[in-house]
Amino acid sequence: MAMVDxxxxxxxxxxxxxxxxxxxxxxxxxxxxxxLVYATVILFAMWAFMW
Structure with missing residues (x-):
């Protein structure tokens, strides 16, 4: 599986x-x-690590 896939x-x-x-x-x-998937993951990760 390629990185793009x-x-x-x-x-x-x-x-x-x-x-x-x-x-x-x-x-x-x-x-x-x-x-939508990556924005949700990144926003959740930023919220989790800022606290």
């Missing part, structure tokens, strides 16, 4: 669960899901 894995799995082709529209839907 590892980074894009959360968005790919969410798209597959919703029945959306992750490669459709050049991967923009997959990128949106990745942004």
């Amino acid at each position: 590892l980074i894009l894995w959360p968005g790919t799995k969410i798209c597959q669960m919703l029945g959306i082709d992750p490669e459709k529209d050049m991967g923009l839907i997959r990128s949106m899901f990745n942004m």
